Amino acid sequence: MIMRVLILGGGFAGIQTAIQLQKSGEFKVTLVSNRDYLYLFPISIWVPVRIKEFNDVKVPLANIQKKYPFDVIVDSVKEIHAASQEVVCKTQTLNYDFLVVAFGADKMKHKFRYSYFQNKIIMMKKILKVLVSSRMIILAVLGVSTYIGISHYHISLWYILFYGVFLGVIFGKVFCRWVCPMGLIMEMLMGMGGDDSKIKQMYQYHKIGCPIAWISGFLNKYSLFRIKLNEDTCKNCGICDKKCYIVAMEPAKFSLYKPAMVKPGDSYTCSKCLQCVASCPKGSLTYKI
Known part of the structure; x- marks a missing residue:
């Protein structure tokens, strides 16, 4: 007579126990879980910051059953009666010969340090999106201020050159798209022609x-x-390339995610509008040290 093993809990411990007992061929294995998937907690920390989606951090129990055909019951455990070898679930009562309790820890609070940095990452992503969406306003304010400083207060162009180069050392070629008065005029002209206009080539x-x-x-x-790509989380959706004006001008040469092509962010042409970073749905593109 084959002995019945009832495993309570669909986490790593419960799944691994079910697999090993099923492989032995000596037991009838039944696993009880309150969900129909294995949740991969170690990588779930990336879900809040959109590096991973929820579906990326779970494995359906049906997929595991295809290779290791133990029984799965999706139900919640209410009581355990060891004397009568019964487990009372929400919708049924189960009997067993051997019982494995593998519920694991429940409702543990995150440490302060983890929550602090997690919130910081989310906040930084929101700030970046706000900055990028408001870039023309920032360019207008800084561009007009720079023009007034040069024309009215006679600030030496050498100081402007030094300031632009200093920004280049820290952030790359940001002066053109974020500070330059001429850049403001050119972007206004580019906007007059629409997204598909050849006026964009003039930039x-x-x-x-x-x-x-x-x-x-x-x-x-x-x-x-610099603009960096996390290849492990990139889904090759191509949204970043669609947002990049450099890729639009030379699609055969440049790509932000295709490995065999030149990265626009490293080219002389890139003026760091950061539309690519802000539009990445997975957060795979970042602008950081």
Whole structure:
């Protein structure tokens, strides 16, 4: 007579016990879980920051059953009666010869340090999206301020050059898209033609004679902050490439996620509008040190 083993809990311990007992061929194994999937807690920390989706951190028990055909009952345990070898569930009562209790820990609170950094990451992602969506406003304020400083207060262009290069060392080629008065004028002209207009092609030409554009563009490969791709979490959806004006101009050469192609963020052309980073649904693209 085959002995009946009842396993309570669908976590790592319960699943592994069910697999090993089923492989032995000596027991009739039944696993009771209050959900129909195995939840991968170690990697679930990435769900709140959108590096992983909820479906990425769970394994359906039906998939495990295909390889190890033990019985699965989706129900919640209410009582255990050891004397009569019974387990009372919400919808039924089960009997057993051997009982394995593998509920694990429940309702444990996160440590303060984990919660603190998790909230910081979420907050930083929100701040980045707000900055990118408000970039034209920021460019208008800084661009007009720079123009007034030069024309009215006669600030030396050498100071502007030094400031632009300093920003390039830290952030890469951000001056053109975030500070430059001429950049503001060109972006206004580009916006007049719509998304598919050839006017967008003009954006590169006004920077040919600008020393800040040349130097900070060169620094894109060496700046402290750079656009980086997490290949492990990237789903190759291509949304980032659709947002990038460099890819739009030379799709055969540039791509943010295709491994064999040149990364736009490292090229001289990239002016760090950061639309690619803000649009990434998985958070696989980041702008950091």
